[in-house]
Amino acid sequence: MTESVESLVNRDYKWGFVTDIEADQIPAGLDEDVVRLISAKKGEPPFLLEWRLKAYRGWLKMTEPHWANIKYSPIDYQGMVYYAAPRTKAPLGSLDDVDPKIRETYDKLGIPLTEQKILSGVAVDAVFDSVSVGTTYRRQLGEMGIIFCSFSEAVREYPDLIQRYLGSVVPASDNFFAALNSAVFSDGSFVYVPKGVRCPMDLSTYFRINAQNTGQFERTLIVADEGSYVSYLEGCTAPKRDENQLHAAVVELVAMAGATIKYSTVQNWYAGDEDGKGGIYNFVTKRGKCAGAGAKISWTQVETGSAITWKYPSVILQGDNSIGEFYSVAVTNACQQADTGTKMIHIGRNTKSTVVSKGISAGRGQNSYRGQVKVMPRADGARNYTQCDSMLIGNRCGAHTFPYIDVQNRTAAVEHEASTSKIGEDQIFYLKQRGLNTENAISMIVNGFCKEVFRELPMEFAVEAQKLLGISLEGSVG
């Protein structure tokens, strides 16, 4: 069994190529001048520079957190490049102006940047190293009043919206990595959906790290005004490199009364080699706020890549009757480590949250679920259901669960269920006796294990996620 599990686990990382493109890159290192330089390169208004500098000064006083169940070599913050952008004739007038090499890169990744060929009904913002290189379907969305553009453009064109919402869910002082991101973030995506508008297509950002020794610090801000709906997808890959690269992103979601935001991630950063050399350090802060009554925020994540994953997509349930959801599949193979989970903060009355976490560990992977459910005194009738399942493949990996439950209201109901299973020889033999080979047998078992999460993903992503896990799509029978 072990042999075939390893062959399944150690398949080549297909997205590990490097695009040879000339980059506008600043020297390594970080100080106030670098923060000013980034802001200047982007032609930002004074309020944003001030915000960055404040974040930077706050960051200097903070220390890197080490409470997570992960081990890694120290990050050299002065040895890293904080801004790298493909050198192109700026600004881009249309998608046709995208550098052919970059276009080719996204084609290779299966994300064509021409609207004719694009995945059916998905608008894409492509982020290459530090900058957005193209956003599709903007005009069509614009006709409905939906704003979907790179963060830099949003700063130029909608500074009021940025000033109002930037940092409103994840303040610059929130944590070490969020503070660093706030100081040096270079680009990302911005979405605004006006009152009562249902966004007709999935919006998507595809992040690609290319340059060497660079950190990637992008920022996503999504605002769904009253009664609106938007589904957002995020995908990411990076070249294979021997050294570790830092990815410290921030995602903020704001859902007004009656609005719904569905945010799905398939994270496939380079995970490092079999012995744990190289790979992305993924320290990400994602948080949503249900600001009004009846708002809903749903996070779905499939985490298969990165050497280190440290992320806790959370929901602040401020509006009465608001709903928070977190569906997660985290896979750790080889030497990967993941410490991931969620925080559900119940503030409003009759707020409801659901957490379904599936951790799969193989090889020497270490997988931790860390989740907090907090019910504040005013949150009458708050309800939470948490289900936390771990699956072990082989006997050198580990699964850990760290639930934190803090209930300050007597009418609240909080449920937590957890299970750990091991793919057994008997389970595999049963499927082999029915004609399936070991790889298909494991895929089928893992696929079944993750089903509750996969069914939350938009179709295109579900296919991608299952492929990533070496799983053929479960048929439409039944």
Added chain:
Amino acid sequence: MAPLLEIIDLRASVGDKPILKGVDLVVNRGEVHAIMGPNGSGKSTLVQAISGHPAYTITGGSIRFDGVDIGEIPPEERAQAGIFLAFQYPVEIPGVTNAYFLRAAYNEMRKARGLEEMDPIDFIDLLEEKLKLVEWGPEIMRRAVNAGFSGGEKKRNEILQMAVLEPKLALLDETDSGLDIDALRIVAKGVNALKRPDNAYVVVTHYQRLLDHIIPDIVHVLADGQLIKTGGKELAFELEARGYEWLTGTPERV
């Protein structure tokens, strides 16, 4: 034509512990064999070894299926060649529907025979027929494989899988254990309906009860890893009446 199954002097062990100590067995097409014997005599080991369970090490002898030595062949290829094991303890696969699982298995068999995969729509038609055999409605197909099934439902599900996969050789491992009389009748009905001149059954059972419903042509007694007696179906009645002690010379271990 070679016998469907030909086992010569088969020896198998778990770790260092020998379980099968020289078993000879020939099964021809169209035959139903019953293997009876006290607990711990090696009955389950014999059928698991034929299907290639990795927990058992073959230490001697040979297993030929359809004229081919299958000793070194992985279990999935034995299954694809037409060997089916109805498990004593069928395994649960949470989150995978019965329909998906059955179609995946069925298509593996087709692929092994160089046939194209069957699409879901045609497969539903095929299933409808097979479901009648075990007196089930289509709703069972939406449930996860054996997850939360009663003991009887699990055994019926094994027979359903057998009906879909149409093996040349079916090995039924204590399929009667844990069955109430209705479930036993349904299971036996399924087996009898699937009997053909070109396939064969090896039915492992501790009790004669199942053999009232599935009539064996040949009955073997396995004790301490060896077949110590072979006879017609009347041997089963004798065993039911007299127990195993008169054959093995020792009181049965329970």
